[in-house]
Amino acid sequence: MASPHHLKFDGVSFTYPGSVDRVLTDITFAVPSEHVTGLIGENGAGKSTLLELVAGKLEPDVGSITTPPTTGFIEQETSLPxxxxxxxxxxxxxxxxxxxxxxxxxxxxxxxxxxxxxxxxxxxxxxxxxxxxxxxxxxxxxxxxxxxxxxxxxxxxxxxxxxxxxxxxxxxxxxxxPVDALVLDEPTNHLDDDGVDFLISELHEFRGPVLVASHDRFFLDKAADSLVDLDPGLGHEGGGGEDTRQGTVFTGAFTDYLEAREDIRRRWEELYTVQEHERARLQKATEQGAEDIFHRETSKSESRISDKFFADRAAKTLGNRLRSTRSRLEALEREELPPPPARLKFHGIPEHTSLASLGEPAVVAKELVVADRLGPLTVTVQPGDHWLIEGPNGAGKSTLLKVVQGELEVNDGLLRIPEEVRIARLSQDDEWIELDTPAEEIFAAKVPPKSPTLVEMGLMDEETAARPLGELSLGQRRRVSLGIILASPPDILLLDEPTNHLSLALAEELEEALEDYPGTVLLATHDRWIRRRWAVRTNGRGKVLSLPGRDG
Known part of the structure; x- marks a missing residue:
């Protein structure tokens, strides 16, 4: 018999003490028994804050949270003795x-x-x-x-x-x-594929409600039957600049969410286009001179009395029209729909085609060995190839990328890369020292002149880009690193766990951008969602290099 318990959020809002920015606004949704609800959203949208409210570590400013008598909770970082x-x-x-x-x-x-x-x-x-x-x-x-x-x-x-x-x-x-409900924060961290499959089966058999915050797209697609997106921007597609509600509920798994979100974005783009056309029409109408309209409205009668009569009537008509037009323009600007965020795209593709013109491979490795870390490895990478590098922890995925970049020396074997090529690597963990400098300034200092900004690339909004790097989340800092590379893409692009700390929506857009990238890509990842769809997402160019696990 199913448990009658459920989790419920009713109008929950929260602001951290001393802050003027509200983290959560009007969160309302329910998780019934025998249902798994995934909690997703942009970095900083409030996922962990919401889970702390469920756990009772924080109290909402307004609203209420209903939980079963015994709710099991696990945090991202355990505090076990x-x-x-x-x-x-x-x-x-x-x-x-x-x-x-x-x-x-x-x-x-x-x-x-x-x-x-x-x-x-x-x-x-x-x-x-x-x-x-x-x-x-x-x-x-x-x-x-x-x-x-x-x-x-x-x-x-x-x-x-x-x-x-x-x-x-x-x-x-x-x-x-024995608990009545489960609340999980990134539960698949540190789990291999078998462990994720086991957890999915456990959640399917659990009789109470499950709320889980996760960046694992494969896990969400297999485990969740609904998703709650905390991104407040989703409220904008219906119009109304003051709509800051959070907690858009999507029925179905992650695949269904992607389709629904794309529909929202498409509708948002259509509505924004209509709005801007209407704005331009109204602005043109308000700028139209009274004399122009008067000449169209004035009668050709030779009678002075008639001229004055028609002139007065035209002036009155003009005034009414202008007032009506200005009123509609003011209403549009009060309720204006913001532009949809730009999609992530590659910019500044290098003009030279050294790899293709030289008629030789991008990377050649023969019996390549890095002591206790990699090899022996033999592989040939052709220009324009997209390679997925997979394998368990310690197999040497990151080591291979560092070797290609030139950061690590090989102990044995051959590595040949044409000297003319440009190589860039997105490392697995970013290291920054300019923590007091705004993100937009750091970005501008590291990219070519006239490069698109972080905002123009769809990586950040203006408010976030203006904040010091030290105030940004790991995912937001990673966007800066990603933007620096994408502003001027190299011939060989090395990506080490590129979706780490990225929001689900941005991870999807990054993969879409890679589909059309003409350069060579070496991508190392544990991300099962990427691995499962690699051949499809790379338009047939995708190849896979599986590195075996190493003893010890």
Whole structure:
């Protein structure tokens, strides 16, 4: 029988103390039992803030949040004590179920002498059967194996684990704990493909409501049956510059969301075009001189009385028309629809075609080795090829990109790249020192003159671009790095986990932009959504290089 519980947000708004900018505005949606709702939105849209409100760490300024009696919550970064062993974490998670087992044993021993305990015994048995108490040990083994933790000894201290292992143990504890609802923040971080598949199956079998914030498009497409987009810009497509409501609800999986969002954008573009045509017409009408209209309206009668009569009538008509036109123009400007954000595009494709004219490969590697990090590797990359580099952690994906860029030396083998080519790499983690400098100034200093701005490239709005880099999120800083490369794309473009920290919409637009990029691309990623659609999204140019895992 399904749980009757649900999560509900009713008109929730929130502003951090001391700030004048509201983070969340009028959030209203519900997550029913046996439903998985994905929480998405641009960087800084308030996803983590909303989850902290659910967890009770923050209180909304207005509105209310309804949660089931027991809501399980896991954050992006766990605060578990490093001194505890993994076994303590698991034992704490299943303590309630162990208590039921002990209660049944105690009641069973007393039942013969105290028959009045029969009702309590039956209730305990029902709870045990419903909660899977009798299969608890098997269940623990299944969850640990499903999340890739079967080989980690339970006596291992959390402080002795990697961050990814601690994160997975925290997720395991949450899945083992008997709760009425689940609230998850980026749960697929540190999970491999098998772990993601296991989590998806767990959420499908869960009887309560699930709210999950995630950038994992594959996971959202397979796990979620609805999505809530916190991007306030989605409210603009219906018109009205003051519409700042958040929480647009989309029914269906991520694929359905993409189609619906594209429909919204197309409608937004159409409405904006109509608006601007109407604005131009009204402005022209208000600028039209009274004399022009008077000449068209004045009668040709030779009578002075008649001339004055028609002139007065024309002036009155002109005044009415101008007032009406100005009124409509003012109404349009009050309720004007902002322009849709520019789509991400490559700009400034290099004019020289050195790779093609030389008639030789872009990259040639033969038995290439970087000690303890890569190889031996043999591969030939032709000009214009788009290569997807995949493999487990430690396989050498990032190492290969650094070698191609010239940042790392090879220990053995051959690497040949034409000297004339331009190479640029988007690293997996950005390192900035100009944290007090506005993003737009940093960008302008690192790109060629007359390059498109961050705003023109669709990477940021004007307010965000004007803020110091230190005030921006990781995803927003990554947009600056991406923009610097895209403003003047190279012959060989190296992308290391390019969708890390990017919003889902921008990640989609980046992939679309890559489809038409004529240069050579080497893209290393764990992103399953990219890997699953690689051949289609690269117009048949896509090739795959799978690097095997390395021992240890």
């Amino acid at each position: 490093f001194s505890a062993a993994a076994s303590e974490l698991i034992d704490a998670a299943v303590a309630e179920l162990r208590d039921v087992e002990r209660q049944i044993g105690d009641l069973s021993a007393r039942l013969a002498d105290e028959p009045e305990l029969a009702e309590a015994f039956d209730a305990a048995l029902a709870t045990a059967e419903q909660s899977g108490v009798w299969e608890l040990d098997s269940r623990i083994a299944t969850v640990l194996a499903g999340l890739g933790l079967a080989e980690v000894p339970l006596e291992t201290r959390l402080g002795d684990m990697s961050g990814g292992q601690r994160r997975r143990f925290a997720l395991a504890a949450l899945l083992l704990r």
